[in-house]
Amino acid sequence: DTRGNCAMNTWDLCNMQSIGGHETEMVGNPELIQTEAGTAVEFDGVGDALVVDANPLVDLEAFTAEVIFRLYPGGLSAQRFFHIQEDGSDNRLLFETRLTDDDEWFLDTCIQAGAEGKVLFAEEFKHAIGPWYHLAIVVADGMFRHFVNGELELETEIDFVPLKQGQTSVGVRINRVCWYKGAMRI
Numbered sequence: 001d002t003r004g005n006c007a008m009n010t011w012d013l014c015n016m017q018s019i020g021g022h023e024t025e026m027v028g029n030p031e032l033i034q035t036e037a038g039t040a041v042e043f044d045g046v047g048d049a050l051v052v053d054a055n056p057l058v059d060l061e062a063f064t065a066e067v068i069f070r071l072y073p074g075g076l077s078a079q080r081f082f083h084i085q086e087d088g089s090d091n092r093l094l095f096e097t098r099l100t101d102d103d104e105w106f107l108d109t110c111i112q113a114g115a116e117g118k119v120l121f122a123e124e125f126k127h128a129i130g131p132w133y134h135l136a137i138v139v140a141d142g143m144f145r146h147f148v149n150g151e152l153e154l155e156t157e158i159d160f161v162p163l164k165q166g167q168t169s170v171g172v173r174i175n176r177v178c179w180y181k182g183a184m185r186i
Contacts, residue, residue, distance in 0.1 A: 045181025049171035075181030
């Protein structure tokens with residue numbers, strides 16, 4: 001179990017004007033769609049995103065951040081699709097995908113916290129584009145780990161400093177580059 005014994009903060013993307021009770025900016029035209037996995041938000045890969053005026057990880061020393069997503073073919077080779085950024089600093093958490101020439105992808109996760117910056121670049125763990133996947137970043141006990149469908153791919157030690165207030169972007173990096181093409185449930 002990657003969650004440990006902690007409070008849950010689940011964001012439902014179905015109300016794109018107020019995610020998790022927080023003011024949310026809709027960029028472009030992300031759409032609600034029905035899938036076999038339930039309702040999801042679809043992003044076009046060129047200009048769709050949601051920017052939430054909140055950081056769900058504020059002051060947490062240990063946490064699990066989870067995303068359920070389906071990557072579509074034809075997107076950018078590097079897509080930063082879930083980004084939490086602390087106000088006024090470079091401290092952040094990022095979920096990214098890297099597409100290969102073989103219609104596969106691998107997970108690239110990043111945490112910057114204080115002087116500590118860590119990247120888990122899982123190029124040896126390739127996945128097919130198209131199916132739904134559950135992704136998780138876990139920070140606990142001095143370790144930063146990332147999982148795909150419950151399987152640990154990479155881990156490293158981290159001297160994590162809790163993030164302060166900030167914003168979260170879904171479907172693009174906070175600075176609106178590296179757009180995501182696919183569907184997502186969080």
